[in-house]
Amino acid sequence: MSDALILVALLLVAATATAAVAQRDPARQALVLSVLGVFLAVLFTVLQAPDVGLSQLAVGAALTPLLIMLSVRKIRRRRRDRDGAR
Amino acid sequence: MRRRTTPRAVLLATGELLLWWGALALLWLVLISTVDTLERVVGAGVAAAGALLARAGRRAVTWR
């Protein structure tokens, strides 16, 4: 039974990680990445490593998306300002 | 921009802080597993920090 659970969690993580790499747009990548963070946390819990799961959850749920999206916003704004200046 | 502190304002501020402190101390008691004196002391301190942050946050948002 627990083998099936580990299998499901592993498959989800592998599929989501592949999908995150395959995305081209950084904003969409951040979306997939935040979902990947939650799946990873579940995988760590299933493997009886709740400490690592908590770290993953704390970093992956809100902090990483915020950092990525702030960088995306800065770049977009810069591009818009440049286009506006021309 | 300093507001004049009237007794009424002080009373309101104290009430808000106490309300938050009570709610957050209850939250702490819910989170922990075993209750002893040190837990209560630490919880009271943490709840006080949370209450101060709650009031600071509310004032920062509504004050324009």
Next chain:
Amino acid sequence: MNGWILAATVELGGGGAAALWGVTTGPTARRVVAQNLTTAALCPALLLLAQGYGRPAYVDLALLLALLGPVGTLVFARLLHEDLEGRRPSAWGLTYAVAGVGAAVVIALCAVTGPGRAMVKLLVIGALLIGGNLIASRALSGGFRGVLGG
């Protein structure tokens, strides 16, 4: 063999696969909604796992997800609101269905736990999860319309 773990497996497999499908395909508006529902779908799975393994300490993971999952969605709602303009991404039927599953799981676990502080903790997690999700859905469907630049 443990009924709780079986339920968690079903929840993880079903909810996870649906979330993965939603977040990797379609327009950005739909992906954001799928990201929001991932939290709501997987937090009950974490609660079920904690019960299935018989380790109350694992409940902290669900608590953290219930707290931070909606915050993550707010990040996207705020910083992507230009992309979402005029789209009003929402799936209220699905949102309420997932919230109902979460509520059912929390109630079932409360019934097993029995009255006490552990039960109140479960209820707090449930309230944070469902409230956070509804607010995050609200934020996605036009909660940040007055936000310009900042």
Next chain:
Amino acid sequence: MSRRLRLWLLAVGGAGLAAVLAAACLELPGFGGRSHPYGTRAVRASLARHTANTIASVNFDQRAYDTLGEMSILFAAVLGCVVLLRQARDEHRERPRPAQVARPVRRYALLVVPAALVCGLYIVAHGQLSPGGGFQGGVVAATALHLLYLGADYRALERVRPLGAFEATDALSVCAYLVLGLAGVLAGTAFLANTLLPYGTFNTLSSGGFVPLLNAAVGMEVASAVVVLLANFLDQAVEIVEEEAG
């Protein structure tokens, strides 16, 4: 360096890594066996020092020196970010515009900010008892603060965030970790040796000797480091703009 040479270098390095990994794999114990030599010893050591969470005991007692390294990596990384993201000469600051956020979202943010702070501090304080610890709790507490940006605007966040104090706390908590380590040296044992304080009653907040104190130091360090890091990102994303036609 030509492209060909770089590829060769990559191939040599990759082959070396593969050989080392393969050699290590051959020496591994069988998967899923019953013998866990390191695990048994770590659990025994953590129980001897009355630390309920073995992971905390490994992180802050048996391998506290490694944690010092990780902590300084975070410190150095945040320092690097502060230097890289500073306001350059051809940039100026604009006042962030106030934002009109829907009322339920704002109320949710105001309610959850203190609750998340309490949860974060709970995870820091109970690091030696239940899953969690300084890093996890510190990140949660720092994230809580930024709900004010998400639920209101950047000016609201700036009002409750004395950045200088957070920068000072960041440095001070790294020093606190070092001082706690040096206390062992002064007392005649070893650097970061957990022998000074009584180990306390098992499964209570004061158990584990130095572990809760080191946890608190790491928690403060991580929380203020994350706040400083996000402050620099937010400044760049919201306030700092380049001068036109430089």
